[in-house]
Amino acid sequence: RRMFPTFQVKIFGMDPMADYMLLMDFVPVDDKRYRQGAFSSLRYAFHSSSWLVAGKADPATPGRVHYHPDSPAKGAQWMKQIVSFDKLKLTNNLLDDNGHIILNSMHRYQPRFHVVYVDPRKDSEKYAEENFKTFVFEETRFTAVTAYQNHRITQLKIASNPFAKGFRDCDPEDWPRNHR
Amino acid sequence: RRMFPTFQVKIFGMDPMADYMLLMDFVPVDDKRYRQGAFSSLRYAFHSSSWLVAGKADPATPGRVHYHPDSPAKGAQWMKQIVSFDKLKLTNNLLDDNGHIILNSMHRYQPRFHVVYVDPRKDSEKYAEENFKTFVFEETRFTAVTAYQNHRITQLKIASNPFAKGFRDCDPEDWPRNHR
DNA sequence: CCCTTTTCACCTAGGTGGTAAGAT
């Protein structure tokens, strides 16, 4: 499924006329597996709000990479507006053949954002190192899950994602009629 | 609405590593406006199968151009498979601001297919003439309409376009059960 | 007990011809 929230980035400083590839990957934050906190609430799902270490991480496959589907494009195009990776999909299926990013559930990950300058020179392979730049935003770290662990995240997404409109118990449009 | 049938083309002879833009436009075939043949059938719509000249053409706006949305792309990419212009949309609205191709209804048009080589040289404007090639297939000429004039075209499209499945009176999948 | 998988109703987004009403 698609990652939520979507990774979005505003880009400055590119050469407007040059071509760039934009891509993302995910690296493990640590070598641990996590589980829910110990105090179950009365409700099914949504237990205590803490993560506990549950042991050593599962073995990881060599990480896949997600190219932004607009790649390659000119610097001017990338800088024109916020770049959104909303087509990026995550899966826990190690045998996935849809090219989705494979993650281990209940493990912590750090998204990484990479910019590749498309070097027009014939021997561009030689310059691969200098044509490549990686950006890491530590505030985007997360724990991968197969189901929401926090009711407020569920509600946030129901409120903000148009595809989940069916689960809103109060349509913003209906406020005058529908308030309680 | 989208053009039907879709203009599709198989490309050979490009430089696999070079960038190309693919585009289409439409030029009037003649300076005439047409109307339906004189013998009406019993059915509403679908009159005689001939086109009659109804007078001089309406004035035409400067023709718009439709870039294939994959442009620009490498020659290798374009030659890999049939290129389909299925996103191309036609309208008779002279004030259209969706970038659709504007045509006069009941007028005859010749689709044209253009290939533009993206010249990497700094003074590429100088070579615009030689980096540009136009292909015309006369068998693709057509009369623009606001409604189908021929029942067999309607049926052909209902049979071949997945979005019109609701109008099929016989689903191909149901043949063994559904035959008459 | 905790987590994962599958299925489903319910959305968004957009491409169909039919139909009735409008325009000339």
Add this chain to the structure above:
DNA sequence: ATCTTACCACCTAGGTGAAAAGGG
């Protein structure tokens, strides 16, 4: 009479969380 417009039910295609079922 002929052509155009606006709207509609009915599709395709795909993104949601809920809920039930499955697994260790």
